[in-house]
Amino acid sequence: MARVQRDGGDDAEPTAELPAVRDQGPSAVNGRKVPMAADKVRSIPEAAVARLAVYLRVLSGMAEQGAVTVSSEELATAAGVNSAKLRKDLSYIGTYGTRGVGYEVDVLTVEIERVLGLTRQQKVAVVGIGNLGHALANYGGFPGRGFPVEALFDVDPDLIGIPVGGLPVNHIEDIPDICATRKIAIGVIATPPAAAQAVCDRLVEGGVHCVLNFAPVVLQVPGHVEVRKVDLAIELQILSFHVARNAEQRVSRRTAAARASSNGEVV
Amino acid sequence: MARVQRDGGDDAEPTAELPAVRDQGPSAVNGRKVPMAADKVRSIPEAAVARLAVYLRVLSGMAEQGAVTVSSEELATAAGVNSAKLRKDLSYIGTYGTRGVGYEVDVLTVEIERVLGLTRQQKVAVVGIGNLGHALANYGGFPGRGFPVEALFDVDPDLIGIPVGGLPVNHIEDIPDICATRKIAIGVIATPPAAAQAVCDRLVEGGVHCVLNFAPVVLQVPGHVEVRKVDLAIELQILSFHVARNAEQRVSRRTAAARASSNGEVV
DNA sequence: AGCCGCTTGTGAATGCGTGCACAAAATCCG
DNA sequence: CGGATTTTGTGCACGCATTCACAAGCGGCT
Known part of the structure; x- marks a missing residue:
């Protein structure tokens, strides 16, 4: 399930x-x-x-x-x-x-x-070479080097084979194979929302245990898979909430001030 | 400060x-x-x-x-x-x-x-029209509509005036003016890290109270400004941590199993 | 109308993360 | 060499968030 x-x-x-992860002899060595x-x-x-x-x-x-x-x-x-x-x-x-x-x-x-496990390099695959995927692929090893992008995927037949950031684009169907053979550790999903779940399933199938999801959907994954999501719309909405809250506070402060001044109080 | x-x-x-948010006539409609x-x-x-x-x-x-x-x-x-x-x-x-x-x-x-304050539209400005900024500008009003992109900025003289996603790019110097006149509510920073703080300062100067920061730097802002950051590298590193942790657990489980089996225990 | 089953809304308990404040440790200086 | 100074590491308390569990409330059915 x-x-x-x-x-x-x-x-x-x-x-x-599992409190007993540690070896028996605690102070032994x-x-x-x-x-x-x-x-x-x-x-x-x-x-x-x-x-x-x-x-x-x-x-x-x-x-x-x-x-x-x-x-x-x-x-x-x-x-x-x-x-x-x-x-x-x-x-x-x-x-x-x-x-x-x-x-x-x-x-x-x-x-x-x-x-953080950065001593070992973690290979990354980017799926969905649209605007965002393009940007990600061109990041070139990602900041801080240690996350080489080693596979790109998309559905668009016109993109297949085209090199983006020095790496050819493969078809989404090949995700499981390629991820498995290239030992991809982290999958980045930059597809439209409708495709995200299917892509995610393929990544998991290919042995990917960690997913960074840019698509605005809640992914369903097996328990051993770690998902982190980055959601533009949600970030903006959170900011919007703060705008609204501040505007409101400002209004209520103003009315309070007005009330106070009409009472002859000093603000 | x-x-x-x-x-x-x-x-x-x-x-x-303010504990009690009073709960008068509930069904009083x-x-x-x-x-x-x-x-x-x-x-x-x-x-x-x-x-x-x-x-x-x-x-x-x-x-x-x-x-x-x-x-x-x-x-x-x-x-x-x-x-x-x-x-x-x-x-x-x-x-x-x-x-x-x-x-x-x-x-x-x-x-x-x-x-969430989505009844009012919150105008967005995108600064830094590189790979990511391009992607953001082309989002076109951003998902869920309600966040129209109404200004673009960059330093590159070759970009100034060029329309991206139907909107011309302005120079970074004009951030304060344009943000103020167009009543920009949210600034999105998609510049290289070195430029981010200066850009942020200009946004604040232009009356922007909310900032979404994609640059890998910690922004210093006055108290009334709300900053949210989205950091690719950090997300990847968090995932990397989980990879490492899982690998480690797997190893320790394996050694535990080996120890157990060498002791004749059943796993 | 009255009962029954379902679902909400929330008080209370638990757990987790943060911040404070101080003891422990290490260097410097007289 | 010992005390003053600096800065780490952490026990403790507090506050927020999550979860539990249940009473309150609503619609449907008899």
């Missing part, structure tokens, strides 16, 4: 609790610090993972400017969070800071990359 | 408490329903707003298929959430359901649209 798309919230997975992190990985909150990615980008910017160490305060303001949150986020992946000093930029970079 | 980008989480606003909702609007959790937008889309799909009423259960599964959450989300905007029956599709649609 098809499970429902998980979207930053419901954790009701069949992963159960204490020499290294890595195994602890390996245990901890499972417990990093999703929100923290997203922020880790932000820290990583900020760090790379700092490294370019020759920074060697960075304090939690600096890094936090640069990333737009408060320092306590940053430190807690970092504590999920281990303790790589030096008290009284800060963090070594390159150490932290490497550790975050490791936790 | 520049406030930091808020990003789906910190709600530390002066929203106060007071001619208007607007005022009550107007009070409530402020207290809708951000996460719920995002889901309301999803419900809206699902509802419009159902309306097209001729559905008149829908139960919370149906709507919930179609939207990929559980029904309790859906009902609570809807309860934030009022009580428009009929017990024992469900919700009228069109009533619910209208009410959600009203809360």
Whole structure:
């Protein structure tokens, strides 16, 4: 049966609790610090993972400017969070800071990359070479390099074989085969909404476990598949909500002010 | 002073408490329903707003298929959430359901649209007419119509004046003027990261209160400006994290299985 | 009319994430 | 070498969001 798309919230997975992931001898092999992190990985909150990615980008910017160490305060303001949150986020992946000093930029970079799985390259396939798909394909390895685009798909016969961003477009029918043989890890869906579910099914069939969905539909996927969605319309509508809310507050403030002034009060 | 980008989480606003949203005559069928909702609007959790937008889309799909009423259960599964959450989300905007029956599709649609501020059209400007900006400009009023793109900007002199999606491209310098005169409500930043902050400042200068940022930078904006960001790289890295996590679990499960089998246990 | 079954709306409980505040640690300096 | 200073790491408390579970309410059926 098809499970429902998980979207930053419901954790009701069949992963159960499984508190016994760690090996029996807990302190048996204490020499290294890595195994602890390996245990901890499972417990990093999703929100923290997203922020880790932000820290990583900020760090790379700092490294370019020759920074060697960075304090939690600096890094936090640069990333737009408060320092306590940053430190807690970092504590999920281990303790790589030096008290009284800060963090070594390159150490932290490497550790975050490791936790995010960026040491291995994740191959990406883009499906739907329309306006958006075109843009994605031309991103060329995607920012931060580590996500090479290794397959493109579309239904349009006129597009098949045409190279986009240096890669020929294949037909959607070939998704399962090509994804399987090229070991695609992440599928990006940039098709019209009507086609998205079918495309997604083919991706899953091809062994893709992670999907980034730009189509405005709720995808149904088996439980082991991770879906993230990026939805333009929804982002705009959220902003619209804030516009409306602010306009409303402004109105009510104005009426309140009017009322107050008619009462002779000072605003 | 520049406030930091808020990003789906910190709600530390002066929203106060105001617990009782009074519940006078429920079935009193007071001619208007607007005022009550107007009070409530402020207290809708951000996460719920995002889901309301999803419900809206699902509802419009159902309306097209001729559905008149829908139960919370149906709507919930179609939207990929559980029904309790859906009902609570809807309860934030009022009580428009009929017990024992469900919700009228069109009533619910209208009410959600009203809360999200979609009754008024929000004018959009797109800055940065590269691959992505091109795609955005060609979206043509954006999905769900209600977000007309009314201005395009870029630095490239070769692009100035060229119509993209039926709209001429203006120079970035003119952002403040044009946004102000055309009453742009939402600015979309699709520039390279280096230019994003300057563009954002100009948008704010032009009176834009809401920004949708595609550039991989943390924007600094004054407190009254709402920023939402869509970051490809971060989405991919989050997926990458899940790939790594799953791979790891699979490995540890395998080693566990190996250990178990070597112990003669049955897995 | 009155009962029955169905579905909503919501109080209460639970869980999770955030922010605070402080102890622990490390460096620097006298 | 010891104290002052700085900054990390984290226990704790708070608040928000999710989920549960059930009473309230409505339509249909007899």
